Amino acid sequence: MDLSFISDFFVNVSQFFQAAWDFIASGIYDFVKETMVFLTKVAIYSYIETSIFLVDVAYEVVQDIFVDLGIAAQVQSAYGTIPGEIQNALAFFGVPEALTIIFSAVPTRWAMKFVPFIGR
Numbered sequence: 721m722d723l724s725f726i727s728d729f730f731v732n733v734s735q736f737f738q739a740a741w742d743f744i745a746s747g748i749y750d751f752v753k754e755t756m757v758f759l760t761k762v763a764i765y766s767y768i769e770t771s772i773f774l775v776d777v778a779y780e781v782v783q784d785i786f787v788d789l790g791i792a793a794q795v796q797s798a799y800g801t802i803p804g805e806i807q808n809a810l811a812f813f814g815v816p817e818a819l820t821i822i823f824s825a826v827p828t829r830w831a832m833k834f835v836p837f838i839g840r
Contacts, residue, residue, distance in 0.1 A: 771835065778831035786827050795819065 786792070799819075802810070810816065 774835045775832065778834045779828060781834075782827040782831040792823065795823065 799807070799816070
């Protein structure tokens with residue numbers, strides 16, 4: 721009669737308990753660490769996505785406010801009252817482009833104040 725199944729049973733039981741002990745000794749730490757890394761990545765990604773969304777919303781609101789106030793139209797009409805020679809000199813130095821950059825940067829900066837965690 722072959723009794724090798726008894727030794728195989730005890731070998732398998734020993735391997736099971738060894739695997740369980742290995743999981744308890746180091747597997748739990750690895751599992752918790754990987755879980756925390758994953759959750760941290762999710763939190764950082766969510767924060768960045770939320771910040772981008774809030775900046776977009778705040779920028780659109782401030783742009784609408786500036787359009788409603790008619791600031792761009794007032795600047796254009798004031799620039800149109802300047803004599804042609806002076807306008808040419810200002811265009812040579814790039815003043816109209818600079819004004820465009822300034823008048824898009826000011827509302828953007830103002831919009832950033834309304835974004836949580838970014839604006840202060």
